[in-house]
Amino acid sequence: MLMAHWRKVLLCSCLFAILIALGAGLVRVAAKSATEAPAGFNTPSFNSAQSVSNGIAEPAGDTFARDQQVYEQNETIAQGLGPVYNATSCVTCHQNPNSGAASQITELRVGHNDENGNFVNPTIFINDGKNTITGRSIVNDRAIGPEAQETIPAIENIRTLRAALNTLGDGFVEAIDDKTLIAIAEEQPELSEGRVHGEVVQAPIFEAPGQTRVGRFGWKDQHSSLLSFIGDAYLNEMGITNRLRPTNVTTVLNTTTGVEDQPDGLGLADIDHFAQFIRGTMVPPRDTVLGATPAALKGQGLFTRVGCSVCHVQSITTAPAGTVIDGGMFTVPEALGDKIIHPFSDFLLHDIGTGDGIVQVGPQDTANKLRTAPLWGVRTKARFMHDLGSLSLDNAISRHDGEARQPTRRFRELSPEEKEALITFLKTL
Numbered sequence: 001m002l003m004a005h006w007r008k009v010l011l012c013s014c015l016f017a018i019l020i021a022l023g024a025g026l027v028r029v030a031a032k033s034a035t036e037a038p039a040g041f042n043t044p045s046f047n048s049a050q051s052v053s054n055g056i057a058e059p060a061g062d063t064f065a066r067d068q069q070v071y072e073q074n075e076t077i078a079q080g081l082g083p084v085y086n087a088t089s090c091v092t093c094h095q096n097p098n099s100g101a102a103s104q105i106t107e108l109r110v111g112h113n114d115e116n117g118n119f120v121n122p123t124i125f126i127n128d129g130k131n132t133i134t135g136r137s138i139v140n141d142r143a144i145g146p147e148a149q150e151t152i153p154a155i156e157n158i159r160t161l162r163a164a165l166n167t168l169g170d171g172f173v174e175a176i177d178d179k180t181l182i183a184i185a186e187e188q189p190e191l192s193e194g195r196v197h198g199e200v201v202q203a204p205i206f207e208a209p210g211q212t213r214v215g216r217f218g219w220k221d222q223h224s225s226l227l228s229f230i231g232d233a234y235l236n237e238m239g240i241t242n243r244l245r246p247t248n249v250t251t252v253l254n255t256t257t258g259v260e261d262q263p264d265g266l267g268l269a270d271i272d273h274f275a276q277f278i279r280g281t282m283v284p285p286r287d288t289v290l291g292a293t294p295a296a297l298k299g300q301g302l303f304t305r306v307g308c309s310v311c312h313v314q315s316i317t318t319a320p321a322g323t324v325i326d327g328g329m330f331t332v333p334e335a336l337g338d339k340i341i342h343p344f345s346d347f348l349l350h351d352i353g354t355g356d357g358i359v360q361v362g363p364q365d366t367a368n369k370l371r372t373a374p375l376w377g378v379r380t381k382a383r384f385m386h387d388l389g390s391l392s393l394d395n396a397i398s399r400h401d402g403e404a405r406q407p408t409r410r411f412r413e414l415s416p417e418e419k420e421a422l423i424t425f426l427k428t429l
């Protein structure tokens with residue numbers, strides 16, 4: 001009996017060891033199957049003939065050059081621009097150093113808190129107070145005529161500026177599995193002695209009404225799909241209605257009727273071309289020459305040691321090709337699936353002491369939280385943070401507080417040489 005018992009124990013142990021070995025092998029195979037996402041600033045503005053995509057397949061009759069041209073075209077009042085707007089084209093706000101990249105432009109958002117301390121979207125006056133715009137926190141700086149120009153009442157005392165975001169490589173960001181972002185959030189408390197825990201918010205998918213997904217686009221993670229992000233921006237940044245956002249924010253001075261963004265001869269609306277262009281961009285590349293220097297290599301180690309990498313996550317792998325996302329409306333293509341990206345972001349919301357007080361799709365506790373800014377491409381910028389209020393990387397780091405208080409303190413305690421090494425590393429991104 002005893003001998004039989006130990007035979008069973010030994011057999012079970014062997015089987016368990018085999019399963020563990022097989023599992024480890026499968027993990028290695030899965031990791032090995034993932035490849036680096038193509039990187040490059042390969043979308044020169046207004047020269048789409050020279051642009052190179054990440055290899056994404058195009059819809060019938062479409063080309064990446066055509067997608068970029070639509071992304072760069074200036075809208076007119078006859079095409080539906082306004083009545084209130086911030087820019088006349090996508091590229092106006094996303095162009096540093098090329099089409100689709102980061103911006104030197106900020107947008108204005110306002111609102112107020114009610115008697116319970118909850119954020120409330122503003123009521124904005126136009127047309128000498130005869131009309132109002134409600135239901136959104138954004139205030140447009142421009143209008144097609146003085147009657148539509150927005151003015152902010154004194155009661156809307158929460159006011160903040162936000163930089164327009166980089167969109168290069170966002171096709172890969174869209175292709176990150178929800179579970180990956182949730183797992184990063186769940187791991188952060190253990191990595192930070194409980195100080196850091198990114199918040200996951202579920203954002204609506206406009207092209208799949210009633211469905212949500214983990215938000216990852218916008219400073220408040222207010223969008224989870226690129227098409228939703230784009231449709232919302234087309235309305236709120238240019239005033240152009242589309243199938244996902246079909247209603248103008250005001251009828252004052254509006255001269256068009258119906259949905260303004262109509263399909264072209266290929267059956268693609270502008271928002272489809274925008275999405276195809278962004279999904280086809282490469283990720284921002286690193287400066288590999290500077291990255292190979294002793295100072296940069298030392299700085300990379302310090303970046304992790306100080307604790308920056310808890311939120312500014314270096315490597316993420318996208319979902320496998322063929323994965324259905326966005327509420328069943330998009331399938332991850334070969335060009336975006338099983339790709340390793342280095343965004344230096346967790347795409348989660350954190351309170352680092354720079355919150356703007358605005359609530360969008362998340363709960364009220366997100367008022368003072370912002371999405372971790374991806375650091376890829378940061379070397380092309382001269383101004384930093386969500387409001388572009390920092391004119392040096394040192395200042396940007398010093399503004400981190402709240403959840404990031406400990407890494408900021410550790411940075412201050414570094415020697416001058418170590419600080420310079422860490423900044424050198426950041427300049428490779």
